[in-house]
Amino acid sequence: MQKLLIVEDDASVRSTMVTVLELEGYAVEAVSSTREAISLLEAHPYPIVISDIYLDDRTGIDILKMARLHNPDGAVILMSGRGSMETVMAATSGGAFDYLAKPFEMSQMIDTIKRAEKSFTGEEDEDEAQSIDDLPDTEMIGSSPRMVDIYKQISKVAPTDATVLIEGETGTGKDLIARMIHRNSKRAAQPFVPVDCGAIAPSLLESELFGTLKGAYTGADRDRMGVFEAANNGTVFLDEIGDIEFGFQLKLLRFMQEREIRPLGSPRARKVDVRVVAATNRDMQKMVDEQKFREDLWYRLNVVRISVPPLCERSSDIPLLVQYFLTRYNGRYSLDTKLTESGLKAMEQYSWPGNIRQLQHMMERLTILAPGGRIDQAAVRYAIEQMDSRDSASESLADTETEQIRRVLAATNGNKSKAAKILGIERKTLYRKLERMGL
Ligand SMILES: Nc1ncnc2c1ncn2[C@@H]1O[C@H](COP(=O)(O)OP(=O)(O)OP(=O)(O)O)[C@@H](O)[C@H]1O
Numbered sequence: 001m002q003k004l005l006i007v008e009d010d011a012s013v014r015s016t017m018v019t020v021l022e023l024e025g026y027a028v029e030a031v032s033s034t035r036e037a038i039s040l041l042e043a044h045p046y047p048i049v050i051s052d053i054y055l056d057d058r059t060g061i062d063i064l065k066m067a068r069l070h071n072p073d074g075a076v077i078l079m080s081g082r083g084s085m086e087t088v089m090a091a092t093s094g095g096a097f098d099y100l101a102k103p104f105e106m107s108q109m110i111d112t113i114k115r116a117e118k119s120f121t122g123e124e125d126e127d128e129a130q131s132i133d134d135l136p137d138t139e140m141i142g143s144s145p146r147m148v149d150i151y152k153q154i155s156k157v158a159p160t161d162a163t164v165l166i167e168g169e170t171g172t173g174k175d176l177i178a179r180m181i182h183r184n185s186k187r188a189a190q191p192f193v194p195v196d197c198g199a200i201a202p203s204l205l206e207s208e209l210f211g212t213l214k215g216a217y218t219g220a221d222r223d224r225m226g227v228f229e230a231a232n233n234g235t236v237f238l239d240e241i242g243d244i245e246f247g248f249q250l251k252l253l254r255f256m257q258e259r260e261i262r263p264l265g266s267p268r269a270r271k272v273d274v275r276v277v278a279a280t281n282r283d284m285q286k287m288v289d290e291q292k293f294r295e296d297l298w299y300r301l302n303v304v305r306i307s308v309p310p311l312c313e314r315s316s317d318i319p320l321l322v323q324y325f326l327t328r329y330n331g332r333y334s335l336d337t338k339l340t341e342s343g344l345k346a347m348e349q350y351s352w353p354g355n356i357r358q359l360q361h362m363m364e365r366l367t368i369l370a371p372g373g374r375i376d377q378a379a380v381r382y383a384i385e386q387m388d389s390r391d392s393a394s395e396s397l398a399d400t401e402t403e404q405i406r407r408v409l410a411a412t413n414g415n416k417s418k419a420a421k422i423l424g425i426e427r428k429t430l431y432r433k434l435e436r437m438g439l
């Protein structure tokens with residue numbers, strides 16, 4: 001009979017786990033504090049330890065360390081309902097066997113335990129952990145299984161030099177993920193250089209990436225270093241990679257193969273050492289099928305693919321995100337706006353086609369504008385309606401607009417371009433309205 005130690009402070013989760021796992025035939029010991037857990041771990045080796053992360057004055061990460069210290073061959077499974085980039089990083093680097101996001105089905109837990117048992121008999125390779133000492137403050141919010149899965153992928157791929165392709169709808173956090181990969185890589189102290197391939201005219205992209213020597217063409221009055229050289233030893237983030245012209249894709253492919261640059265007008269090629277992370281919100285497989293994107297380049301980029309789910313597929317993260325943005329904007333604008341239950345519910349029910357970026361903008365707006373400093377159902381519905389109608393009629397702002405404009409200007413200390421952004425109108429439009437209002 002395999003011995004299991006469970007460390008979980010939630011009595012109902014604990015007893016469910018004990019009941020189910022005993023029925024599965026395990027000898028289960030369950031405790032509710034890190035203190036009890038540590039004294040047990042010091043007394044006997046447990047082949048499998050399952051621990052919650054947030055417990056008391058110590059965490060599941062401490063349990064992980066202790067368990068690994070006393071029994072390096074054992075497996076530690078961590079679980080949390082409040083997982084973050086940092087906890088998953090710490091779990092991975094500390095050698096945790098796996099990390100389950102709560103709530104999970106017991107069948108999932110049993111599968112994980114079975115996999116751990118198999119790993120003891122050498123049927124499965126153990127994950128190679130890379131240690132990362134300086135953990136960043138959290139910027140990536142989300143504890144849903146889908147996000148924890150992304151953190152796992154990031155924590156595994158970041159320390160390698162592998163090329164990564166990040167796919168996902170607009171506003172899902174591709175940019176943030178690219179930065180996280182760099183920040184948790186060996187190249188963290190070296191430059192991270194993003195290039196928005198969609199925003200640079202195709203004719204300029206080559207010189208942007210590879211550089212230009214003086215006199216390469218009329219107007220090239222000095223040498224210009226390209227991105228690949230500027231990012232030497234660091235990471236280049238090729239954003240909107242699906243937007244690059246077919247003709248230029250061959251040049252990029254050669255670069256991916258040779259890791260050499262030849263600035264425009266230069267006879268010689270030079271080696272550079274850069275890691276490439278690319279992102280796209282397009283369906284690349286379809287572009288390849290339609291021959292709009294070179295298949296060979298796609299293979300080169302697609303060494304490791306991270307697919308970021310749209311917000312509607314991880315709506316369990318909405319409460320956390322909403323809280324996070326509310327705290328941020330209350331702080332930034334010195335406000336004390338409150339969110340009501342019905343307000344949160346309305347947000348959870350919305351589909352968020354613009355994903356986190358849209359949620360973030362709406363929270364910024366609502367924190368400033370919510371009537372009576374309360375974000376309730378009515379306020380959320382109203383904000384959503386406004387947002388939707390703005391897509392069709394760009395100048396629309398509601399009846400209460402004078403009041404809204406005043407509030408936003410007050411919050412932004414009169415910064416008009418910031419105010420226009422929050423109000424979702426163009427700056428010109430704001431000026432016109434201010435004129436009409438006699439301001
Ligand atoms: N998990 C997250 N937690 C907190 N903020 C997030 C998260 N994901 C994204 N954001 C925020 O949402 C905004 C949009 O994210 P980002 O720019 O990374 O999206 P994107 O996928 O690159 O979008 P696009 O395809 O439009 O370029 C940013 O302000 C980012 O900080």
Ligand SMILES: [Mg+2]
Pocket residue numbers: 174175239
């Ligand atoms: Mg982006």
